[in-house]
Amino acid sequence: AIDGAVFFEKTPGDDVMGMILENTDKVDPRDYDIAFSALPSSVAKDVEARFAKYIPVFSTASAYRYEDDVPVLVPEVNSGHVKLVDAQRANRGWRGFVVPGPNCTTVGLVVSLKPIFDAFGVKTVRMVSMQSLSGAGEKGLRADSPYRKKVEMNVYPWIEGEEEKVVKETNKLLGKLVDGRVVEAGIDVHATCTRVYVDRVHTEVVDVVTERPATLEGIRAALEEFRSEPQELDLPTNAAWPIMVLDDVDMPQP
Template structure:
């Protein structure tokens, strides 16, 4: 078994890590960290558990540690980071310098030239950037990132359609409130309402997508040439980001060709990888967050509403934002790191 820990384990994404790692066949969760005010408490005491499954008993009895290299046992093989980006920016490099491998959901350094930004089914070869990273930074450990929750919903579909010559993408998102964390959006802000802006979200989608779809040259990633534009909106659903995607391609595929390309998107032989990666609906009213966010145990992408327009292809896609879009994505990256011998 691979010994793992969760950094920032008491927050919304941290709790999702704990839930998904319970009874994981390859990972043994033995370390949980949080803020200094929680250090020394049991996880049961420190976490205001908010998920719809019971808190895992073995994890509940763990003592919360400080998020500090000196507080984490040296024999911890892999750390999953649910830290806020400002904390991650300060702590994650220290952990990597101390020899730990960190699979992080935090947004800091996603665009760094030597940091792999990975969706395993899309760009597993980008993990080879770890060699560049270790050479440049002098680390024994490594830092690997998964993308933003809205980006990870869309990019697997774009990767599947790149065979038609991806040129331009516009996406409008309908993002669930859980993406903002427990205290991110108040009920007075979101009930009977839509918030047509999420700070920094558009830029993340526009830049991260091109890096994920880019080509690893052996020393760096050349971003994809496609132009990506995003409009991000917060809506009153609990979980599941729904996105309306408009794609212009070099070729002119028919809707049935688009559906086939999405349905045939390759998956991987990893414990958390869904099969199929993308579930395609013929019903134009699907996917819907409440009905389809748990496809593939929350790790699949759902797509539907496929049609051609005067300018290209239009479709909708959906994923569970705290599973596929956050904790589950980091765990899948961790499984890839373990399989490919990076730990």
């Protein structure tokens, strides 16, 4: 087993066990073409900057999400924001860059909102999330973790910083790039985020007030017909359509 690994129930296969683990302090980014970072944000700020000086860094951490020259990217929603990378390189003197993805609850929300936003405009969003334990990382999934015990057979209504992230990131992602900066979408977003005793997959209940009149059929068509740049590019690991509309009375379920 890997020293300190507490997460796997079984020893992983050779593809994982054969990987070389190195302390990030000892890694010279110039030896690599690209970096994927899944670090706690407190650590990501320094480590990602050190790498971005030389190579592109794609990150799950929130460390850089709210900086003006950093796009938070969801390819189905705002691929045009990638142009911010030029400003980022110029501002910081980096040869690489940092491009973070959004918070895990925001990603599903913005993909679902995007077709409605484009077709009808969006004034107000009220969302309640039921987020799985996987969203808390290792501490959510490890059987003996105190955090998991708190959520066991429970609904736990406190995910630090999550509601603020949903508000900020939704407006940044649906914002427009004007003169090299993102003008936020100006949506009045209200978020209540809870952790539930489900291992994987977040579920959300979302009320939307549109700017222009919308019918149920119109919303349904906008969601079902939605295709975006990843579909146009026919990327190999991409879903053929980003949104599925389900009619069963007991769906969706995680």
